[in-house]
Amino acid sequence: MNIDLIEAAAKQIKGHAVRTPLLNAPLLDETAGRRIFVKSECLQKTGSFKYRGARSAISAMDAGTRAQGVIAFSSGNHAQGVALAASEQGAPAVIVMPRDAPKLKIDNTQAYGAEVVLYDRATEDRDAIGQELAEARGLTLIKPYDEPQVIAGQGTVGLEIAAQAEDQGVDAAEVLVCCGGGGLTSGIALALAAKAPAMQVRPVEPEGFDDVTRSLRVGARQTNNAMSGSICDAILTPSPGKLTFPILQEHCGPGVVVTDEEAQRAMVAAFLRLKVVLEPGGAVALAAALFHGQGDEDVIVVASGGNVDAPVFQAALDRFG
Amino acid sequence: MNIDLIEAAAKQIKGHAVRTPLLNAPLLDETAGRRIFVKSECLQKTGSFKYRGARSAISAMDAGTRAQGVIAFSSGNHAQGVALAASEQGAPAVIVMPRDAPKLKIDNTQAYGAEVVLYDRATEDRDAIGQELAEARGLTLIKPYDEPQVIAGQGTVGLEIAAQAEDQGVDAAEVLVCCGGGGLTSGIALALAAKAPAMQVRPVEPEGFDDVTRSLRVGARQTNNAMSGSICDAILTPSPGKLTFPILQEHCGPGVVVTDEEAQRAMVAAFLRLKVVLEPGGAVALAAALFHGQGDEDVIVVASGGNVDAPVFQAALDRFG
Numbered sequence: 001m002n003i004d005l006i007e008a009a010a011k012q013i014k015g016h017a018v019r020t021p022l023l024n025a026p027l028l029d030e031t032a033g034r035r036i037f038v039k040s041e042c043l044q045k046t047g048s049f050k051y052r053g054a055r056s057a058i059s060a061m062d063a064g065t066r067a068q069g070v071i072a073f074s075s076g077n078h079a080q081g082v083a084l085a086a087s088e089q090g091a092p093a094v095i096v097m098p099r100d101a102p103k104l105k106i107d108n109t110q111a112y113g114a115e116v117v118l119y120d121r122a123t124e125d126r127d128a129i130g131q132e133l134a135e136a137r138g139l140t141l142i143k144p145y146d147e148p149q150v151i152a153g154q155g156t157v158g159l160e161i162a163a164q165a166e167d168q169g170v171d172a173a174e175v176l177v178c179c180g181g182g183g184l185t186s187g188i189a190l191a192l193a194a195k196a197p198a199m200q201v202r203p204v205e206p207e208g209f210d211d212v213t214r215s216l217r218v219g220a221r222q223t224n225n226a227m228s229g230s231i232c233d234a235i236l237t238p239s240p241g242k243l244t245f246p247i248l249q250e251h252c253g254p255g256v257v258v259t260d261e262e263a264q265r266a267m268v269a270a271f272l273r274l275k276v277v278l279e280p281g282g283a284v285a286l287a288a289a290l291f292h293g294q295g296d297e298d299v300i301v302v303a304s305g306g307n308v309d310a311p312v313f314q315a316a317l318d319r320f321g
Numbered sequence: 322m323n324i325d326l327i328e329a330a331a332k333q334i335k336g337h338a339v340r341t342p343l344l345n346a347p348l349l350d351e352t353a354g355r356r357i358f359v360k361s362e363c364l365q366k367t368g369s370f371k372y373r374g375a376r377s378a379i380s381a382m383d384a385g386t387r388a389q390g391v392i393a394f395s396s397g398n399h400a401q402g403v404a405l406a407a408s409e410q411g412a413p414a415v416i417v418m419p420r421d422a423p424k425l426k427i428d429n430t431q432a433y434g435a436e437v438v439l440y441d442r443a444t445e446d447r448d449a450i451g452q453e454l455a456e457a458r459g460l461t462l463i464k465p466y467d468e469p470q471v472i473a474g475q476g477t478v479g480l481e482i483a484a485q486a487e488d489q490g491v492d493a494a495e496v497l498v499c500c501g502g503g504g505l506t507s508g509i510a511l512a513l514a515a516k517a518p519a520m521q522v523r524p525v526e527p528e529g530f531d532d533v534t535r536s537l538r539v540g541a542r543q544t545n546n547a548m549s550g551s552i553c554d555a556i557l558t559p560s561p562g563k564l565t566f567p568i569l570q571e572h573c574g575p576g577v578v579v580t581d582e583e584a585q586r587a588m589v590a591a592f593l594r595l596k597v598v599l600e601p602g603g604a605v606a607l608a609a610a611l612f613h614g615q616g617d618e619d620v621i622v623v624a625s626g627g628n629v630d631a632p633v634f635q636a637a638l639d640r641f642g
Contacts, residue, residue, distance in 0.1 A: 020342070021339065021340075021341070021342050021364060023339070023364060024366075025366070026405060026433070027429060027433075030432070040364075042596040043342060043344060043361075043595070043596055043597070045346070045347070104593065111348050111351065112347070112348075268631075271598055271631070271634070274364070275363040275364055275368050275597055275598040275599075275628075276364070276596060276597060276598065277592055277596040277597065278596075306596030307596075310589075310638045310642030313592070313638065314635050314638055314639070314642075317634065317635055321632075
């Protein structure tokens with residue numbers, strides 16, 4: 001993995017992915033006591049950054065393999081990104097999703113033209129289901145994060161942050177990133193190390209699913225005890241990736257852990273101040289900026305997605321709106 | 322009024338106003354049966370396009386007059402735009418607001434540093450209150466729409482649409498604009514007449530407050546019977562402006578009228594598909610695109626604002642989410 005691969009991905013996705021805005025709101029700054037810039041990947045196609053990595057990975061396939069089709073496992077955002085990127089590039093897509101994934105994510109994945117195969121997290125083996133389908137149909141697996149082309153695609157967020165922060169006169173800042181398996185965080189960290197080395201990237205995770213934070217602390221890949229039990233469904237992954245972890249180790253500062261309640265409060269702040277819709281997992285970095293900040297340095301937050309079912313959004317507004 | 326004034330305003334607000342994105346979502350296009358591009362002014366500073374006109378008007382004042390202060394009448398979006406633009410440029414601001422304006426809008430106007438004077442729409446004379454304050458303190462009135470510098474500021478939305486549509490390969494389209502007094506609509510119409518003459522601008526209004534639509538139809542300024550009774554508080558104005566109406570007549574196609582229910586449905590579509598928060602009045606143009614469209618031509622929608630109280634947003638999600 002290096003910056004050249006990320007710059008090549010940027011060329012591949014140009015004109016397809018949205019160059020999402022780096023938003024700022026004076027009243028949000030006032031609450032936080034420092035300037036907060038929000039890279040709003042909820043405004044990306046399919047409602048999350050995942051489209052970037054999917055588009056990048058599918059673009060990089062040879063035409064014959066691509067035409068046979070792709071397969072992915074995902075609770076929803078990678079699912080939608082792969083479904084749309086595949087459909088745009090003429091590749092059939094099969095997405096294996098847990099039956100308890102948010103309804104909006106399942107519906108949208110189908111609407112983007114993918115075949116959705118549902119499984120039960122408790123009783124069925126996702127990998128076995130996927131492997132059987134892949135072999136039977138000659139599908140190529142698009143991994144959600146532990147794949148160089150995917151990391152490169154997500155890293156284009158970092159290239160944009162470097163340019164947009166410079167336009168705003170910001171050259172040094174903490175960059176807080178919502179973190180599951182580390183594809184987005186490692187891609188951004190690589191891009192910023194090359195383009196804006198005074199930026200310090202830090203992964204942000206939900207309480208109880210802090211595998212990356214613990215792994216960085218002890219210097220070896222740690223695993224979460226559970227795979228459910230937080231509203232932040234988008235970023236509940238078992239452990240940092242084999243590829244992503246060394247990059248996180250080399251380039252990132254310590255992790256930050258936030259509660260589900262803090263994520264809900266951040267969703268409400270985004271609604272009131274920024275006028276963007278964030279899903280719980282897409283709001284944890286903003287939560288870290290609002291509730292775990294120190295000092296008055298500028299902070300850049302990556303709001304990674306906005307695919308939230310209406311009742312979950314309403315619950316946050318009911319509690320903190 | 323001419324394009325030079327709009328281009329001058331664009332220079333004045335550059336680096337202050339957000340160049341808001343022109344968003345698009347494949348699943349929204351699918352629902353509508355045509356491509357919909359949404360110029361998302363809810364992502365503008367203060368949550369609506371009104372900041373542009375306010376910044377432009379206050380920039381154009383001479384320094385001495387500006388230092389004495391400004392005054393504005395507004396139910397909320399112009400209020401916030403003037404409050405922030407004044408505060409940024411060191412001008413004291415007094416905003417006269419109806420007591421029944423959305424709470425978020427009153428709170429924010431104060432938070433941006435303005436002095437808010439509340440009045441009762443039914444029993445008090447807004448203009449008398451304002452005139453007394455203006456004379457006593459030497460304040461300059463910043464009108465909400467019938468003022469060349471304000472129209473020029475709002476017209477910068479049109480310059481951006483022309484450039485962004487070209488980037489997307491769109492040179493001809495219907496451009497639907499949420500319309501109150503016509504400042505935004507006339508500014509955009511002027512800008513597009515100069516920069517993208519194949520675009521056809523059409524004002525969109527809520528049912529019962531269709532003064533502009535009727536005025537365009539009969540060729541003379543018409544007045545609404547009421548000033549309340551729609552959830553679209555941001556765009557309930559008595560009649561088109563003296564300055565704005567001739568521009569609308571020269572450059573705009575027929576108006577479109579939507580129901581409050583259609584505005585709510587559009588708010589939900591924006592939540593689900595675009596991940597942006599729209600207030601009812603800021604959603605009427607999207608409602609027109611979704612529910613009053615004809616043919617399969619591309620349509621550009623100006624989503625003018627997102628300052629909505631949580632209960633109003635939740636009501637829309639409850640009904641149609």
